[in-house]
Amino acid sequence: MTRPGLLDAASAAQIEAEASLEAKKLIAQTGKLSQLNTRFEIALNNMARGLSMFDADGCLIVCNALYRQLYDLPEALTQPGTPLSRIIAYHAAKEGCPNTVDDLRRQQNWIEQQTAELKHGTTFTHTHHLSDGRIILVTVQPLQEGGWVDIQEDVTAETEAQERIAWLARHCPLTEVANRFHLRETLEEAIQRLGSSKKLAVHLIDLDYFKQVNDTLGHAAGDAVLKAVAKRMRATLRDNDFVGRVGGDEFAIVQTDVAGPAQAAILAERLVRTLNAPYRVLGADAGIGASVGIAIAPDHGQDADALLRKADMALYRVKTCGRGSSYIYKSEDEAMALERMELTSALKDALHSGQLAIHYQPIVDVKAGTVTGCEALMRWRHPRLGLVPPSTFIPIAERSGLIFSLGEWTLHRACEDAAAWPSGLKVAVNLSAVQFDHGDLDTIVLSALGASGLDPRRLEIEITESALLRSEARTFEMLERLRALGVQLVLDDFGTGFASLNYLRTFAFDKIKIDQSFVGEITDQRDRMAIVGAVTGLARTLGIGPVAEGVEGLEQLEGMVVAGCQEMQGFYFGQPVPSFEVEAAVVACVDKLAQMTKPTALPQ
Ligand code: C2E
Ligand code: MG
Ligand code: MG
Numbered sequence: 001m002t003r004p005g006l007l008d009a010a011s012a013a014q015i016e017a018e019a020s021l022e023a024k025k026l027i028a029q030t031g032k033l034s035q036l037n038t039r040f041e042i043a044l045n046n047m048a049r050g051l052s053m054f055d056a057d058g059c060l061i062v063c064n065a066l067y068r069q070l071y072d073l074p075e076a077l078t079q080p081g082t083p084l085s086r087i088i089a090y091h092a093a094k095e096g097c098p099n100t101v102d103d104l105r106r107q108q109n110w111i112e113q114q115t116a117e118l119k120h121g122t123t124f125t126h127t128h129h130l131s132d133g134r135i136i137l138v139t140v141q142p143l144q145e146g147g148w149v150d151i152q153e154d155v156t157a158e159t160e161a162q163e164r165i166a167w168l169a170r171h172c173p174l175t176e177v178a179n180r181f182h183l184r185e186t187l188e189e190a191i192q193r194l195g196s197s198k199k200l201a202v203h204l205i206d207l208d209y210f211k212q213v214n215d216t217l218g219h220a221a222g223d224a225v226l227k228a229v230a231k232r233m234r235a236t237l238r239d240n241d242f243v244g245r246v247g248g249d250e251f252a253i254v255q256t257d258v259a260g261p262a263q264a265a266i267l268a269e270r271l272v273r274t275l276n277a278p279y280r281v282l283g284a285d286a287g288i289g290a291s292v293g294i295a296i297a298p299d300h301g302q303d304a305d306a307l308l309r310k311a312d313m314a315l316y317r318v319k320t321c322g323r324g325s326s327y328i329y330k331s332e333d334e335a336m337a338l339e340r341m342e343l344t345s346a347l348k349d350a351l352h353s354g355q356l357a358i359h360y361q362p363i364v365d366v367k368a369g370t371v372t373g374c375e376a377l378m379r380w381r382h383p384r385l386g387l388v389p390p391s392t393f394i395p396i397a398e399r400s401g402l403i404f405s406l407g408e409w410t411l412h413r414a415c416e417d418a419a420a421w422p423s424g425l426k427v428a429v430n431l432s433a434v435q436f437d438h439g440d441l442d443t444i445v446l447s448a449l450g451a452s453g454l455d456p457r458r459l460e461i462e463i464t465e466s467a468l469l470r471s472e473a474r475t476f477e478m479l480e481r482l483r484a485l486g487v488q489l490v491l492d493d494f495g496t497g498f499a500s501l502n503y504l505r506t507f508a509f510d511k512i513k514i515d516q517s518f519v520g521e522i523t524d525q526r527d528r529m530a531i532v533g534a535v536t537g538l539a540r541t542l543g544i545g546p547v548a549e550g551v552e553g554l555e556q557l558e559g560m561v562v563a564g565c566q567e568m569q570g571f572y573f574g575q576p577v578p579s580f581e582v583e584a585a586v587v588a589c590v591d592k593l594a595q596m597t598k599p600t601a602l603p604q
Contacts, residue, residue, distance in 0.1 A: 049153045050136075056146025058084045058111065070136060070152050085111060095131045118142040127155075135159045172245040174223055175230035180252075183244030187254050187304040190242075191297055200297045201264035203253040204311035205233075205271060208289035208323045210249040215473050217284050224281035225288060232274050236267075252308070261296060261328050268292040268326035276324065291318040292326035300329050313337045320395060344400045346382060347393055351402075351409060355381050358413050359576035362589045363428065363547065363569045366557065369593040371586045372567060373426030373460065376414040377576045378406070398434045407435045408444050415452035415459060417579045425586070428460035428490060433467035436474065442481040449485070456486030462513065464492045468503055476507055490547075495535065504542060511567075512539055516550025519560060519570070529559060536564035 044051060050067035054060055060082040068078050071091050076082075088107045097103050117124055121142050128136040139151040170182035178186065190200055207229065214222035226249070233243050233251060242254040253271075258264050275290040293315025301307040314329040316337070321327075350356050360374035380388045397403040411429055418427035435441055449456055461482055468475055479489055488510040491503060495515045504512065518532050532548075539546040548560040551570030560568060573592065577585045 049151050051152070052150045053143075054084055054147050054150070058115070058147075060084070060087070061147070067150075067152055070154065114140065118148055172230075175226055175245050177230045177234070177251070178242065178244035180244065180246040183242065183246060183252050183254065184304045184308070186242050186244075187307065190254055190256055191302060191304065191307075194297060198256075199258045199260065199299070201253075201255040201258045201261075201267070202295045202297070202307045202311045203255060203264070203268055203271065203326075204246070204293045204295075204308070204315045205251045205253065205275075206291050206293075206315055206319065207249040207251075207275070208291055210288050213286045213288060217281070217286060221281045221284060221286060225279050225286050228279050228281065229275055229288075232277075233271065236270055236274050241267075246308075252311070258296065261294075264294050264296060265326060265328060268294055272324060272326060289324040291315060291323045293318055294326060294328045296328065310334075340396055343388070343393065343396050344402070347380070347396060347400070347402055347406075350380055350382070351405060355383070356406070356409070357381070357578060358410060358417070359578055360417070360427070360582050360585070361569060361576040362574045362585055363426075363567060364573050364589055364593060365567050366561065366593065366596075367566045369590070371425065371589050373428060373458075374418075374421075374582060374586075375428040375462070375569060375576075376410060376417075376430070378410055378430075379576075394432060398432055401434075403432045403434050404438065407432060408448075411444060411448040412451060415448040415454040417582075418458060419452040419454045421582065423455075423458070426458045426460055426488070427454075428462050430462045430492065431467070433464065433475075436463075436467055436478050439474075439478070441478055442485060445482060445487065446485055449487075457488065460488040460490050460511070462490045462492040465494070465496060465503065468507075479507060493549075495531070501538070504538065504544065508542070509544055511545045511547055513547045513549050513569075514565070516570075519548050519550045519556055529563060532560070532563040532565070540564065 044062070044064040045066070047064055047066060050064060050070045052060060052063035052067045060078065060080055062080060063078050067073070068075075071087075072094065073087065073090065077087055077090055085107065088111065089104065092103065092107060118140070119142075123139060123141045125137060125139045128138060130136065134154055134156045137153045137155045139153075141149045141151070143149060170179060171177065172179050187202060194200060207225075210222065210225065213225050226245075229251070230243065230245065233253065237243060237253065237255075240256050242256075244252050244254075246252045253267075255264060255267055271292060272290050275288065279286040279288070293311045293313070295301060295307045295310035295314060297307055300310045310329040310333075313333040313336070314327045317333055318325055318327040357379045358376045359379050360376055362371045363373050363375060364370065365372050378390055378394070380390075380393050382388050394403070397406050414427050414429045418425065421427075431441070445459070445461070448454075449459065463475075463479075483489060489507075490511040490513060491509045492513045493515045494512040495518050503509075512535070514532055514535060536546040545567055546565050547567040547569060548556075548563075548565045549569050551557050551560060551568045551572045553572055556570070557568065557572060573589050574585045
């Protein structure tokens with residue numbers, strides 16, 4: 001028989017030992033558990049996303065530090081057991097919602113919706129837009145035993161980047177107005193919305209002399225002007241009008257709810273005035289102008305492309321007939337544009353099919369009684385249209401780029417012809433502003449001189465003020481290079497631009513040609529005569545020879561002599577003639593000069 005006490009004692013010891021072993025195991029396990037917990041907590045709190053776990057009753061089981069941070073929750077609201085409704089109410093109050101009964105009901109609805117969603121058992125997402133601008137993407141994952149896990153991610157930067165990319169695809173980043181694509185789309189939508197009694201206007205705006213700002217003040221100043229232009233435009237428009245930048249210095253406006261052309265013209269004129277006001281950019285003053293071409297829907301077209309094309313035709317018309325104003329498309333402009341297109345293609349063939357020629361008009365020195373040279377003037381005889389005037393085809397050649405080959409041909413031809421003339425005769429060749437855009441003009445002139453053997457001093461290059469306006473710095477640099485070749489430089493059509501006198505001071509031209517508009521009206525305009533007198537006086541002071549253009553009669557001749565002009569050109573002395581008639585024209589001129597009763601006022 002076993003002694004119960006002993007047995008008891010043995011078993012007590014055993015039990016104690018066992019209990020102690022159990023206790024040690026438990027301690028070890030608890031230790032492991034708390035170690036596990038600590039690790040779990042570390043992991044949780046080091047997650048890059050916010051996490052919260054709720055039970056089936058919508059009470060918090062656990063959340064990490066980032067969750068607390070994202071919503072700026074106090075410690076007390078992140079304790080296990082906290083109902084989601086309380087967290088939401090706190091958050092709503094912080095976001096500025098008053099937590100009224102209505103508000104709380106709305107929050108409750110939201111929780112119910114979310115709980116209903118959970119029943120599908122699949123993950124779903126939603127975004128919170130916080131009042132401080134942050135955007136939080138929440139991924140909700142239902143748990144098998146009920147409840148859910150939320151993963152919260154701050155996607156503000158990512159969303160903003162995506163929004164920026166989408167914005168950039170539709171806007172000009174510099175001026176922040178719509179780009180061509182967006183404008184076209186908006187125009188198309190506006191046309192679709194047009195009721196039967198409504199109209200809309202498309203304004204195409206081109207900045208005059210913008211290139212000059214870029215070239216003289218630099219691109220940073222050019223950019224600043226463009227920004228200012230966009231700002232002024234926005235300030236001029238109503239809320240429902242739309243502005244876009246459709247090219248380098250070209251903008252477009254969609255004006256909605258327009259009663260008729262008059263209303264569109266009023267806006268265009270306001271735009272011209274507003275954009276014309278001086279700009280102060282980067283410490284310098286900049287001046288530009290604006291020309292506006294207008295097309296109206298549905299009158300001129302019912303789709304975006306047709307309207308933009310017609311506004312462009314109207315703009316072309318403004319640019320050729322005087323900048324700084326606006327013009328509404330007319331149906332005859334279509335014919336003009338078509339003609340322009342046809343003429344462009346005909347002009348392409350003209351050079352190769354011998355339709356182009358150069359005629360020469362004598363330039364005389366009335367004091368010396370001699371012919372000093374001839375101006376080379378291009379002529380185009382079209383097989384069907386007959387003689388097409390340079391005022392028509394030169395702008396076409398300039399716009400199409402044909403001017404480069406035409407200009408080069410003229411230089412070669414004129415130098416070749418002049419090389420055969422008596423050595424006292426010079427030849428004056430007109431260069432278009434566009435020809436200065438390529439940097440090889442001096443090489444072309446040099447090659448024409450080289451091929452013909454003409455003495456460079458016998459070649460005069462005529463450029464108009466518009467050439468100088470286009471790109472002053474680059475043009476003056478090229479003029480210096482041309483001067484270095486030994487050719488003479490002439491400022492043509494003097495007096496037609498607004499900065500004429502400035503150019504005389506900044507660049508030493510060898511001659512200036514006083515525009516025929518001054519000469520033509522000299523007999524009936526005393527003040528014009530005074531201007532010519534002042535100009536010739538200034539020219540003489542600067543050592544520049546003035547030449548009067550367009551002298552048609554004796555009265556004008558005498559007027560110009562009185563004004564102090566010695567060199568002249570005009571129908572009075574001779575029309576432009578083909579090369580083979582130059583000799584006869586010169587002889588006729590000299591005869592005329594010799595027979596002329598010497599005007600009394602002629603300088604002796
Ligand atoms: P421009 O250089 O000022 O040439 C003078 C224009 O006045 C010529 O017109 C000439 O025929 C005309 N003219 C001459 N005397 C008189 C006159 O007494 N009365 C009137 N009313 N007109 C007179 P054209 O030949 O029609 O040329 C017009 C313009 O076309 C030229 O003006 C010039 O700017 C441009 N042009 C002509 N040929 C060329 C060329 O080869 N290249 C370039 N780039 N432009 C040219
Ligand atoms: Mg000329
Ligand atoms: Mg001229």
